[in-house]
Amino acid sequence: MTQSADSRLLLVSGLSGAGKSTALKVLEDLGWEVVDNLPLALLDALIDAPAQRGEAARPVAVGIDSRSRGFRPALLVKRIKELRDTGGRDIQTLFLDCAGAELERRFSETRRRHPMAEDRPAADGIAREREMMESLRRWAEHVVDTTKYTSNDLQQEIRQRFADIGDDEPVLNILSFGFARGLPRNADLVFDMRYLRNPHWDAALRPGTGLDPDVAAYVAADPAYETTVAQIESLLLALLPRYRAEGKSYVTIAFGCTGGRHRSVHVADRVTKTLRTAGHRPTLSHRNLDSAPQDGLEGKPPPASPAPGGSS
Structure with missing residues (x-):
């Protein structure tokens, strides 16, 4: 049986600097309800919250990464499995990956500090985060490597994967x-x-x-x-x-x-x-x-x- 649009839940995660904000913005443009950096403890409450009266049901995209409060990839994977077993949600995971050298270039270009290396070189934080996120990367149904992507390339990729099925709009x-x-x-x-x-x-x-x-x-x-x-x-x-x-x-x-x-x-x-x-x-x-x-x-x-x- 085909599940309705309101049953769709997409967890958007990945390495810092790999394009999560861009992906969430495109999903929002596509009509998804978007929540970024949601504490893991609030995930169940979001899933169970009914649509407000008079509002059209929309699929939900949740941004979760190493900066999210209570983020533990192994625990997140376990919770996704439990939610799938209940059959109430079509849950998928999008993981945005990127080569370390390109991430270092992006952090240097924007002069941002890596969230896992506030007082050390960005390369240290990238390595720590990659190791921590590996279990979630292996679990994800959608893995997009943005190493050679421009912002426009990533936007097209997200639209192609997550626009409504049967929608022939370019x-x-x-x-x-x-x-x-x-x-x-x-x-x-x-x-x-x-x-x-x-x-x-x-x-x-x-x-x-x-x-x-x-x-x-x-x-x-x-x-x-x-x-x-x-x-x-x-x-x-x-x-x-x-x-x-x-x-x-x-x-x-x-x-x-x-x-x-x-x-x-x-x-x-x-x-x-x-x-x-x-x-x-x-x-x-x-x-x-x-x-x-x-x-x-x-x-x-x-x-x-x-x-x-x-x-x-």
Whole structure:
């Protein structure tokens, strides 16, 4: 007998830095109810909690890792076995793995401390955590090695594995990026936002991003903005059903500006919201959002406007 969606429970775990937060965000976009870093003692209470009256039942994804209170992999595996034996839940486990050298690079790049090596090199914490998590890794039905994955690659992998069965909607990804830092791989459609005025050349806006209201307002005030972005949205809303009819599995739509921090970020965020309102389920990522602003990448500043009463 096929179990209903509300009986599905996915435990999401893995090595720190391997992509758990990204996986949980995609599951949330897919309509899953997501709980992160749940203390193990509360797992039973979550499983037994009924849906609130009037709420649609949804599958549940629970993030548990070495930082979770009371985390003991052997005990967790034992509890999963007991819950399966009761037959009340379709319980699966997703384990995100990654090579040690790549994890060290990620921790160094983000300047984060490894949770199991607060006062030691990240390599020590990675080795300790890998040993501790091995029993859970062996138990997991889904093991994804993210060593060579970009954030976008992992998003596609999660969508392919955990989107509703029978749903023939393409895996839809929206991406912002900076042309100065290279074109994204595997983009099906690329829209160039460099025709919009650039907040980088406003000293007050330069440190911000396209997710900040003042930066977004600056971009949206460009006279060409509303007409052109609305036309892009109309084009996408017309194309996506055709891609679906043709059986296309993945669609990646990329919005680029010079540095990838302002114009492309704002437009990608707006278009994602428009597509979600229309019933699509895109995931959104910003490739260069955390990159430092650099005048050398942005080309020449716009010509200064003449002072009032001055010569032209």
